[in-house]
Amino acid sequence: MQKMLLLGVEAIGQAAIDAGISAVFAYPGTPSTEITEYVQASREARDNKVVASWTANEKTAMEATLGVSYVGKRAMACMKHVGLNVAADAFVNAGVTGANGGLLVVSADDPSMHSSQNEQDSRFFGKFAMIPTLEPSNQQEAYDMVFYGLELSEKLHTPVLLRITTRLAHSRAGVVRKPSREHNEIRLPDDPKQFILLPAIARKRYKGLLANQAHFINESETSGYNRYIDGSDHSLGIIASGIAYNYLLENFADRELPYPVLKINQYPVSRTLLAKLEKECETILVLEEGAPVIEEMLKGYLSKNLNVKGRLDGTVPRDGELNPNVVARAMGLEDTYGQDVPGLVVGRPPSMCMGCGHIDTYNALNSAMEKYSKGRVFSDIGCYTLGALAPFNAINSCVDMGASITMAKGAADVGFSPSIAVIGDSTFTHSGMTGLLDVVNCNSNVTIIINDNSTTGMTGGQKSAATGKIEDICRGIGIPEERIRVITPLKKNHDENVQVLLEELQRDEPSVIISRRECIQTLNKRMRQRAAAKAKEAEQQKASQQ
Amino acid sequence: MKKDIILAGVGGQGILSIAACIGLAAVDNGLFLKQAEVHGMSQRGGAVQSNLRLSDKEIASDLIPYGQADLIISVEPLESLRYLPWLRRDGWLITSSNAFVNIPNYPDKEALKAEIKKIKNHIFIDAEAIAKELGSVRSANMVMLGAAAPFLEMPFDEIEKAIAKLFGNKGEAVVELNQKAMKAGYEFSNRAVAGE
Numbered sequence: 001m002q003k004m005l006l007l008g009v010e011a012i013g014q015a016a017i018d019a020g021i022s023a024v025f026a027y028p029g030t031p032s033t034e035i036t037e038y039v040q041a042s043r044e045a046r047d048n049k050v051v052a053s054w055t056a057n058e059k060t061a062m063e064a065t066l067g068v069s070y071v072g073k074r075a076m077a078c079m080k081h082v083g084l085n086v087a088a089d090a091f092v093n094a095g096v097t098g099a100n101g102g103l104l105v106v107s108a109d110d111p112s113m114h115s116s117q118n119e120q121d122s123r124f125f126g127k128f129a130m131i132p133t134l135e136p137s138n139q140q141e142a143y144d145m146v147f148y149g150l151e152l153s154e155k156l157h158t159p160v161l162l163r164i165t166t167r168l169a170h171s172r173a174g175v176v177r178k179p180s181r182e183h184n185e186i187r188l189p190d191d192p193k194q195f196i197l198l199p200a201i202a203r204k205r206y207k208g209l210l211a212n213q214a215h216f217i218n219e220s221e222t223s224g225y226n227r228y229i230d231g232s233d234h235s236l237g238i239i240a241s242g243i244a245y246n247y248l249l250e251n252f253a254d255r256e257l258p259y260p261v262l263k264i265n266q267y268p269v270s271r272t273l274l275a276k277l278e279k280e281c282e283t284i285l286v287l288e289e290g291a292p293v294i295e296e297m298l299k300g301y302l303s304k305n306l307n308v309k310g311r312l313d314g315t316v317p318r319d320g321e322l323n324p325n326v327v328a329r330a331m332g333l334e335d336t337y338g339q340d341v342p343g344l345v346v347g348r349p350p351s352m353c354m355g356c357g358h359i360d361t362y363n364a365l366n367s368a369m370e371k372y373s374k375g376r377v378f379s380d381i382g383c384y385t386l387g388a389l390a391p392f393n394a395i396n397s398c399v400d401m402g403a404s405i406t407m408a409k410g411a412a413d414v415g416f417s418p419s420i421a422v423i424g425d426s427t428f429t430h431s432g433m434t435g436l437l438d439v440v441n442c443n444s445n446v447t448i449i450i451n452d453n454s455t456t457g458m459t460g461g462q463k464s465a466a467t468g469k470i471e472d473i474c475r476g477i478g479i480p481e482e483r484i485r486v487i488t489p490l491k492k493n494h495d496e497n498v499q500v501l502l503e504e505l506q507r508d509e510p511s512v513i514i515s516r517r518e519c520i521q522t523l524n525k526r527m528r529q530r531a532a533a534k535a536k537e538a539e540q541q542k543a544s545q546q
Numbered sequence: 547m548k549k550d551i552i553l554a555g556v557g558g559q560g561i562l563s564i565a566a567c568i569g570l571a572a573v574d575n576g577l578f579l580k581q582a583e584v585h586g587m588s589q590r591g592g593a594v595q596s597n598l599r600l601s602d603k604e605i606a607s608d609l610i611p612y613g614q615a616d617l618i619i620s621v622e623p624l625e626s627l628r629y630l631p632w633l634r635r636d637g638w639l640i641t642s643s644n645a646f647v648n649i650p651n652y653p654d655k656e657a658l659k660a661e662i663k664k665i666k667n668h669i670f671i672d673a674e675a676i677a678k679e680l681g682s683v684r685s686a687n688m689v690m691l692g693a694a695a696p697f698l699e700m701p702f703d704e705i706e707k708a709i710a711k712l713f714g715n716k717g718e719a720v721v722e723l724n725q726k727a728m729k730a731g732y733e734f735s736n737r738a739v740a741g742e
Binding site: 005007030033034114115167168170171172173174243246247249250251255323324325328335336337338339340341342344345346347348349350351352353383386390391458459460 | 557558569573578585590592605607611614625630634651657661665
């Protein structure tokens with residue numbers, strides 16, 4: 001079959017198309033975004049009528065995916081690790097309903113927090129929902145596991161979690177494709193009550209889920225993704241999960257390891273393999289990308305005699321992603337560190353683009369806030385979070401999608417006034433609208449600035465669910481017409497914008513200021529596409545005249 | 547054969563087009579490849595790098611270990627120095643001299659140049675001036691690709707072919723301009739190595 005050079009995320013997108021998935025639902029989030037973008041851009045997917053859409057948030061993506069599974073077709077929901085928190089209600093209950101058509105959930109973790117608020121490990125969620133979890137170690141496995149995960153899902157009637165991490169997501173390698181599979185036909189579940197989680201039915205379903213655990217373990221024993229590779233020196237046995245295995249191999253020339261290795265790519269992990277390693281080796285070193293999930297499982301709290309090393313005893317740092325050097329240090333191998341970075345090399349943090357509307361919004365807000373004490377601006381997740389950095393130092397919080405409005409509300413409700421929320425358009429429809437309803441219902445004295453750049457900017461300009469709808473949403477939720485102000489964040493409008501902000505800050509009721517100007521990146525992209533289209537047209541015209 | 551390359555620059559400078567050309571040429575030559583990129587927040591004007599690994603054997607890690615990089619190719623002088631812990635003792639540092647100043651505390655440019663000159667094997671090239679002379683400053687990345695070409699152990703025409711493939715849909719003129727830019731960088735490095 002054809003070999004393609006693909007990022008890990010692209011491999012998953014291609015595999016979804018090849019494995020006969022009928023729908024992909026997602027909310028953008030680094031490092032997961034390109035899975036859905038890949039399917040959206042694929043001609044094959046279009047020809048096969050694969051639905052690939054952005055949803056308002058990860059929860060609606062997860063639920064739509066479950067709906068596809070209910071009617072018997074295959075579906076995939078994609079999100080970043082913190083997105084799985086948003087989808088958790090649907091995700092965990094989907095473990096109880098089980099699947100009908102193949103159901104795959106991709107959660108992309110971000111250890112070292114390259115683009116995230118935390119480095120939570122999605123394997124915990126797989127364990128929490130008690131469903132099979134797959135963790136590929138390379139791009140080919142990522143591709144193959146989409147096929148396998150869907151087969152497993154349909155065979156054991158369960159959702160399957162595919163957990164990847166940043167390095168795999170955004171690294172390119174050769175991937176060999178498999179023959180394509182047809183989509184499923186619509187076929188409702190054999191048990192018409194499978195998806196009705198009334199207590200009486202849910203109790204039965206839950207017992208079924210518990211009984212299914214033995215099958216899940218059996219699968220992880222027999223699928224071939226968890227492998228025991230023997231070595232001659234049994235003084236040490238190594239457990240390497242996911243891409244940690246690559247970093248381990250990297251440290252040995254020609255990949256010849258003297259120690260037995262247990263390569264783990266599938267959960268729940270079978271006791272048999274773990275017991276074998278424990279019996280045959282004096283010490284066990286656990287290498288995991290993310291939290292010490294396997295290590296904690298081995299150590300427990302009371303098993304004192306087991307000699308297990310890893311993130312919990314400091315052999316491997318407790319936080320941050322792995323790399324070949326971290327693994328080398330954990331094994332006491334030679335440090336290959338090159339030259340020091342000269343002292344004059346300073347950091348270059350990310351910053352807002354030149355010409356970005358958020359810059360003008362923050363300049364206006366900072367001017368308006370001069371008369372008030374500091375620490376009053378609750379913000380949210382997006383490019384505008386960079387307003388926390390110099391020279392703006394304009395915001396005081398960033399916690400989770402939507403928390404700006406609700407944190408400002410809580411503060412306002414106990415007498416903190418003025419209390420300001422700054423949220424982006426896509427974040428507003430993701431998780432800000434319900435908070436706005438709370439604000440309206442309690443008449444909380446909050447001034448909400450919605451930075452509307454008409455796109456999901458930070459993740460590269462995906463379509464925003466909010467575009468063209470923000471005023472209607474605010475009116476519908478109950479903000480009076482005269483308390484919805486729209487400003488254009490441009491340098492020339494500075495004084496005028498400061499005036500609008502001051503007026504709304506002085507009021508004792510909720511108000512919304514929509515600061516609207518298209519993202520400079522999407523604008524430039526649109527202009528380039530337009531110029532290219534025009535050039536092509538002119539060329540064609542010229543050709544037809546000749 | 548193995549080549550471990552760190553590509554460095556600032557988000558938005560387009561280091562990935564250099565990686566894509568080398569990658570295409572490598573894959574067409576039957577080499578294994580792994581290439582880790584930075585997407586997301588850092589892309590917004592922050593320091594970005596890409597780890598490009600080529601080998602005739604299968605590659606394990608997506609990331610290059612310390613002290614193993616054969617080349618650092620940087621489109622910005624400050625960024626070129628950020629990855630020195632990864633450079634081999636006898637590795638080459640190939641950097642553009644064109645500073646991208648988007649931070650208030652950007653170091654003194656002469657001091658920066660002096661630090662780069664301290665590296666045993668280095669190429670310091672005004673890629674933008676060369677690209678501008680050839681017709682478009684936008685092909686400065688291809689000048690940098692060319693400056694790295696003598697160290698890639700890859701046939702020159704394979705890299706030319708990769709450029710044709712990568713920019714093919716943008717028309718003949720763009721391909722030619724980029725190939726010329728690459729060649730100019732290639733000749734610059736060859737002259738520099740020869741001590742001219």
